[in-house]
Amino acid sequence: MSDGPSAGANAPPRTEAQRPRVSVVMATYNRLTLLPRLLRQLARQTLPPSDYEVMVVDDGSKEPAEGPLRELAKELPYALRVETQKNAGAAAARHRGVLASRGDVVIITDDDMQVPEDFVQRHLEQHPDGSRHVVLGRIDSDPAIDDMPLFERWYAYLHDRLARRLNEEGAHGWNLYTGNVSFRREDYVAVGGFDPNLKQSEDIELGIRLEKSGCRVRFCNDSYVLHGSDHTSFEKWLARAHRYGIMDSRLSERHSDVPQVDPWRMLFEMNALARPLLATAVMLPGPTKPVTEALMGAARMADRLGLAGVAFKSTSVAYTMEYLRGARAEAGSWREVARRIARYRQASARAGAASQEPSRKDSNGEP
Template sequence: MTPSDASTPRLSVVVATFNRLPLISRLLEQFAEQTLPPGQFEVVVVDDGSKEPVREPLLAQIRPFTLRVEVQANAGAAAARHRGVLAARGEVVLVTDDDMQVASDFLERHLEQHPPGSRNVVLGRIRPDPSIGDMPLFERWYAYLNHRMAEELSVPGARARGNHLYTGNVSFRREDYVGVGGFDKSLGQSEDVELGVRLEKAGCAFVFASDAYVLHGSDHVSFERWLKRANRYGMFDTQVARKHPDVRGVNPWRLLFETNPLARPLLAATVVAPQATRLLTGAVMNAAKAADKLGLEKAAFAGTSVVYGMEYLRGARSEAGGWTGIAREVARYLQGQRGR
């Protein structure tokens, strides 16, 4: 059961979910404890084709806020979030993930970053769940990257950009989202970054709000699936770069020029011989794991970054379609460098 839908909320929270009923239930319990009055927000959950029913168990619970649950055949996170934003009634939409946890002032912190007349895109901080230490090295590496980006954006004078956008913790005006066409549902990865680029081009201002944080755990434990995601990011970032050739920060070939010089030979070797270097990728990951066991976290994360970059560039190379395509993409990056 949910309260009456008679009044229009100030804020709509959109959460896509897939086969995670316990996690989305936990998140909804935390939304019930928000300092923002329940009449000022709603939650729109989009079930992206979960095997077990989600709608009925969620709506069976009494909650102080309006909850609506949309159900669709599995079409991916971008399509699910898009459906949720279109169904939202609030002026401001906040998108987060079903495996997040939030503090009681989470929604209030986001709303205060959207004063009347503003066109802000607010990036909240993603902090690791305290149990992250029990997760595999590659998941702790993700948490490290989130922390590093948050620290960089927290420096006075630092400027958040469109290509920083991530869907784990972001809010924006619904009107701006609809105005730029929403998520590109043809992208299997990086649809968040691509949306951010279009929002920035449309005149939105990006704001980093460290106090509007979420805690992120993870149920990803497969190294093979992690590698596959890296490969897909390389593929789809290539597509994003083609859509936005004027934005250097989305060009996947930047890794060859911006990565630590010590890692560049390994990345270049992967581009030249993507299959022959797979054993080398495994050896680097084994070295990273060994460093991790010895407590050498910095070295372990550095090795994990190299492994990710190698698989990422395999994906970019595949999408580029051969040496002619690679040369075109690299030239586009270099032209962007000269145009800075």
């Protein structure tokens, strides 16, 4: 456990009166080839360097980041702070970073992102004094997205769709993602922060608690990052989908009043043509594995033929099949599967009725 560079090579220690207004926090794991790019972009911000700091938590990288970042800090105008921990997952690393941060406003981003020069300024502007906002920024595609695997381009496609929806309909806690989000540190601490026991979806779970505590979740289209990834393994991508199914199941047990995070919603929200495949993945998790692989083979073929729409839809179905296998594994028994599906239907019906309540009052002329 260690604290790394606190500022540039010759920068004097800061007094309490010189505390930064903003802390940019990121976890890193085996990303020394990408991380310096982001840290140098953060050096070119429109906000004065004294107004922000950057906190990096190395989550047990095979090649420790602290030494190289100590050297990099000599050329950076802002305070760069580094902490190192044994590998405990991104949630634990981000939580440690937020607790160690000194700014009133915390921005969280990922180590494979790129940011524009007004990135920190845009987020800070969304947090006027006295506000309790959680601000989601836009995630755009890396300029090199066309060179990335199909599943990474599919993620970019989903980010684009989500940004349009959040811009039109507004955001909620269950939309929170750690690639580009900001909040007040005191609000984070008050709700307990990230849960390190969740190895996926810890961001969504935090967002739900922040919203339930009274924070207003907002989407800021102007606060954008560029997302590029070094993920290349299809097998790891499928394993990630499986973990999300497990973790979202645990998440929905905690927040059964939020049907938007229940994994069983996919049986009802996906295209009707895909539902039989999803159902068979739940009923026969093992035997239908080859179906998922065949779907991805068809997706790659469509991609090579320039049929992006078909490729993305096939990828969505393949991902969701593995996601529901994870939910099925977490449920254990058929009886428990039936209970969870019934609970989702009930929670969804209640949420739908609640969303209609204001219009009913308006139609009755009531205040």
